[in-house]
Amino acid sequence: MAQTHYLYNIKNPLRRFRVDVYRGPALSMIVMFIFVVLLDLVSPTGFTQADLTYTASGGASLALAAIGQTLVVLVGGFDLSGGAIISFVNVVLATNLEPGTASSVSWVIAGLLIGTFFGAANGLVVAYLRVQPVVATLSTMFVAQGLALLVLDKPGGNVPAPFSQFFLGSLFDGSLPMPLVIVSLALVGWALLKNTRFGTYIYAVGSDRDAAGQRGINVRFVTFTAYALAGTAYGAAGVFLTAQTASGDPLIGAPLLLQVFAAVVIGGTRLGGGRGGCVGSAVGAYVLILIVNVLLVFNFSSYYATIAEGLILIFAASGHSSSDLPRTNWLDLASIWGRRRPAKNQEISVIPRSDKVHGLPGFFQRNADVLRYTMPAFVCLGIIIAIQAGLYGHVGLSYLNSQITLASFLIILALGQGTVVLTGGLDLSLPWAICLSGLLFTDWTQGDAASTIWAIPAVLLVGAAIGMLNGFGVVGLRLPAIVVTLAMNGILQGVALLYCNGTPSGMSPEFVHWIMTGRVLGFSPVSWLLILFVLFGVVLLGQTVFGRRIYAVGNSVRVARLAGVNVGVTIASAYVLSGVCSALVGILLAGFIGQASLGMGDEYLLSSVAAIVVGGTLITGARGKYIGMVGGVLLLTALQTVLASSSLPEATRQIVFGAVMLAAVVTLRDA
Amino acid sequence: MRREMATRMLLAAALSIVSLCTLSLPVRAEEPIKVFLSMSFVGNQWQEEAANTIRAMAASKKYKEKVTFEVQVAGPNAQKQIQQINAMVQAGAKAIIVYPISPTALNQAVKAACDKGVTVVAYDGEITEPCAYNVHIDQAEDGRVGAQWLADYLKGKGNIVMITGVAGTSVDSDRVAASKKVFANYPEIKIVAEANGMWGQQGARTALSKIVAAHPWETIDGILMQVGCYTAASMQDEAGIPDDKKIPCAGEQSQGHRIQMLPSGTKVEGTSGTYRPMGYPSISYSVPASQGAIAFKVAMDVIDGKNPPKTTIVPIKPVKMGEVRICETGSWKEMDEGCNVFKPTVVTDPGFMSGIYTSLTPEIGLAAALHGSPEE
Missing domain, CATH: 3.40.50.2300 (Response regulator)
Known part of the structure; x- marks a missing residue:
């Protein structure tokens, strides 16, 4: 155990252990307790045994998945494949289970093994092929989702009743629900693991990879195993879900994606690794599922529900400030709130990961690193275009035009999202920031070209305000970015629906419609404007003080601060930029469609992250060039176009998409 | 110390709000029955309209006095909808109208609800559990x-x-x-x-x-x-x-x-x-948003002891070229006489789903789909 503390302390010598270690689970338990007491007081029947029973099963698969995700997050990873793996396990079991104990037992084992297999595949690609976790697991997500659709193209399957009864039953005369037993078993497994040498290694690797390696820890093996075990947990979640729903549904796991992250963060585990644990995540999962009951009891109906859910999410996470952000004088709000304290831990203990500085001239030599991670996207783009030409005979002006026009949204979003990611954050509020902006724009202009003069700046200001609020949450309230922006997305959704009362009104002005769909010298006007935008982005991130500050903050908050960078303002302005980009996309998307439509931003969340990462950006921040992100966007758009033009079934398309994306990025491995 | 004070004050405030809520509960001779709607996505045009038609039906003369109606949103997440249905049963629902996220995943929760005497009606999508009532198109x-x-x-x-x-x-x-x-x-x-x-x-x-x-x-x-x-x-x-x-x-x-x-x-x-x-x-062709309103009616029929069929198939009413007629006001009566699209001055959004009409729902006109207001 002495070793634990030694390794633990590498990063943060002054940490008060014990209190800190149990803070995460303790806080999430307090939140859960508050919820239960609230439900008990407010609901007419109180929180009964029946409520306990169904809640126990309702949150179990999310809890199991969150336990798996926690392992990955603890070693400094990120796993997007959990939901799809759960779906795949679910459909395999639902189509194969037969009555009888033998079948049940063997398929439970098979489910766990399938999960482990996918997890191991993630681990292999991340640890040994050195591909970024986001890309590796995103590819796995597409492949697993595609396979799930191949097994079952629509909900169905059959699960024997005893199988469900076993997992949903209870012990000790009905007083202890079986799902709680299962989740507890998983947590006992975690407790055992944590107290072995391997458990220590997990924290060591997550805290400081290099230091752990120098201590003789096999970093790759530890990372690999964490992913594989996470897979086992997803397998368990899939098995449980199969019992709970007594059927198979190829889409059942997909919505768990963001929920799992929310559960992990509410449970006090820090994204980036090294701090937290599975107990908090499991409790976090139950907090999330109890939100449903809280909303019901207080009758937050439809439009207000997402707003209330967002606020509850922030409340639930409010105990966990992200400790790597300093208390800054961000608009001096912190000091007004009396939360400002003298900064501690000022020792510089983190070596910046920045690109090596070469003193030598020569473009290629100077930019070798940059080229190495931005070029592959462009090379792959060339290959894809060649394939398109080979398959459909010609790659004409109209093909290129549609590619650039379709890519324009993501190219703009990539600047905002990319900048946020470079600072080490993530903006999940894009979908409804886009949608709300589009709604406001069409409503304010009502198709009138003259009013665009004030409407466009006004909408961009709204975007900036959204970004400002995100920035305030992340910097001022020091909350995890995922929680703040996820909550913001829900709040914006509610606001958008309340504003338009469920039915968008107004049209996009003809002028904006023309920008997206008209032609100037063979290309849509937006294509030409995009050249300016990309130039702006490249200069902004590459040549300005702002850009240098962004990279500095992403490299190391502490070093940046000592170098005189106002970290808070820098981070907040990244979110503001993202908000403005979202607003701009909202305007253009409304122009593209002709009016605003509900949910029109939804598809841009995951794809914005995928594109910037494929373009060579490191999801943990600091590394990445805007031009590379643009390459990533063009590559993914071209790939989707090839697939959409084919008559391949959707399942196969998803598998191909995932596989190609991975293959494209394997060349991106950083040495 | 200050923190303790604050906590106490908060607790006191919370308690007083709770007791106020309890006191202000209306006391009536005949308790209205509780009907819940568990909808899926908010943020999809059709879903919005369908939910509005249910609101309108619940607010119509026939049912206004008899029910208290509440809407909850589950989003795209089947797990949440399962939890929601269970919680609604606990909250004393007599009937639950569901837009099912999955036709199969809810079965266990629906079965449990039926066992407690709650009527469950699904619209648009289907619930395969035999005790549920279904309203959908073919x-x-x-x-x-x-x-x-x-x-x-x-x-x-x-x-x-x-x-x-x-x-x-x-x-x-x-x-x-x-x-x-x-x-x-x-x-x-x-x-x-x-x-x-x-x-x-x-x-x-x-x-x-x-x-x-x-x-x-x-x-x-x-x-x-x-x-x-x-x-x-x-x-x-x-x-x-x-x-x-x-x-x-x-x-x-x-x-x-x-x-x-x-x-x-x-x-x-x-x-x-x-x-x-x-x-x-x-x-x-129409996939009528009024399916939601029909589902509400089916639920009320079950509670009133009538015996509606387990599955109601709503006709899809194809409109071909030459059959398009613009409605003047968009009332049900007018649609019943054959109009099938609304004035662009009234419905400015071309993405609005105009196939609202069914012969079974005289309570539902354009105003119902737009604002949840029933026909007079």
Whole structure:
């Protein structure tokens, strides 16, 4: 155990252990307790045994998945494949289970093994092929989702009743629900693991990879195993879900994606690794599922529900400030709130990961690193275009035009999202920031070209305000970015629906419609404007003080601060930029469609992250060039176009998409 | 110390609010029964309209005094909907109307609800648990009608593009399978591309843009879209294709689509851009949003001791070229007499789903779908 503390302390010598270690689970338990007491007081029947029973099963698969995700997050990873793996396990079991104990037992084992297999595949690609976790697991997500659709193209399957009864039953005369037993078993497994040498290694690797390696820890093996075990947990979640729903549904796991992250963060585990644990995540999962009951009891109906859910999410996470952000004088709000304290831990203990500085001239030599991670996207783009030409005979002006026009949204979003990611954050509020902006724009202009003069700046200001609020949450309230922006997305959704009362009104002005769909010298006007935008982005991130500050903050908050960078303002302005980009996309998307439509931003969340990462950006921040992100966007758009033009079934398309994306990025491995 | 004080004050405040809530509960001789709606997505046009028709039905003269009606949202997450249904049962629901996220995943929760005497009615989607009541269209018929019209219009010959819904859902696979079965009868019809349009205009436009990049308009003879014929016509307009050359399209009931089906040059107030009459060769069938209202009625019938059928199939009412009629006010009576699209001055959003009418729901007119207000 002495070793634990030694390794633990590498990063943060002054940490008060014990209190800190149990803070995460303790806080999430307090939140859960508050919820239960609230439900008990407010609901007419109180929180009964029946409520306990169904809640126990309702949150179990999310809890199991969150336990798996926690392992990955603890070693400094990120796993997007959990939901799809759960779906795949679910459909395999639902189509194969037969009555009888033998079948049940063997398929439970098979489910766990399938999960482990996918997890191991993630681990292999991340640890040994050195591909970024986001890309590796995103590819796995597409492949697993595609396979799930191949097994079952629509909900169905059959699960024997005893199988469900076993997992949903209870012990000790009905007083202890079986799902709680299962989740507890998983947590006992975690407790055992944590107290072995391997458990220590997990924290060591997550805290400081290099230091752990120098201590003789096999970093790759530890990372690999964490992913594989996470897979086992997803397998368990899939098995449980199969019992709970007594059927198979190829889409059942997909919505768990963001929920799992929310559960992990509410449970006090820090994204980036090294701090937290599975107990908090499991409790976090139950907090999330109890939100449903809280909303019901207080009758937050439809439009207000997402707003209330967002606020509850922030409340639930409010105990966990992200400790790597300093208390800054961000608009001096912190000091007004009396939360400002003298900064501690000022020792510089983190070596910046920045690109090596070469003193030598020569473009290629100077930019070798940059080229190495931005070029592959462009090379792959060339290959894809060649394939398109080979398959459909010609790659004409109209093909290129549609590619650039379709890519324009993501190219703009990539600047905002990319900048946020470079600072080490993530903006999940894009979908409804886009949608709300589009709604406001069409409503304010009502198709009138003259009013665009004030409407466009006004909408961009709204975007900036959204970004400002995100920035305030992340910097001022020091909350995890995922929680703040996820909550913001829900709040914006509610606001958008309340504003338009469920039915968008107004049209996009003809002028904006023309920008997206008209032609100037063979290309849509937006294509030409995009050249300016990309130039702006490249200069902004590459040549300005702002850009240098962004990279500095992403490299190391502490070093940046000592170098005189106002970290808070820098981070907040990244979110503001993202908000403005979202607003701009909202305007253009409304122009593209002709009016605003509900949910029109939804598809841009995951794809914005995928594109910037494929373009060579490191999801943990600091590394990445805007031009590379643009390459990533063009590559993914071209790939989707090839697939959409084919008559391949959707399942196969998803598998191909995932596989190609991975293959494209394997060349991106950083040495 | 200060913190302790604050905590106490908060607790006191919370307690007083709770007790106020309890005190202000209305006491009535005949307790109204509790009816819940568990809807899925907020943020989809059709879903909004369907929920509005249920609100309208609950607020109609017949039911207003008898029920308290509450709406909850589960989003796309089946786990949440399961939890929600369970919680609604605990909260004393007599009936739960559900837009089911999955036809199978809710079965256990629904069974548990039925066992406690709660009536569960699903609309649009289906719940396969036998104790549930279902209100939906015949999905296979939906897929068949559009495909058959297109095959007939093309005289059994040509290249077809299919824009489908969300892969992996029962509704989508049933529709697509039925459409393909029709096309299989015509060896000279070829499906050249197929993509998911996600049942929204934005998805439809993105999918179609990608397809057109490889298959130019002049190589396509017909389009089958679950949602988005309006988008298809608009894109052709932008590409400079004149009205008499527009590619025939079979699809659902969007307002803009039906306006485009009016003969080219028809004078209609409030039209602009591509939201205008263009003599679009097309069929537009309804997936009525009033299915939600019917589900509410079914639930009330069960509670009143009537014996409604377990499954209500709502007819899809295809509208062909030459059958489009503009409603003056959009009242149910008017729709009953045969109008099927609304004035662009009243419904400015061409993405609005205009197929509201069913013969079973005289309480539901345009105002119901827009604002949840029942007909007088």
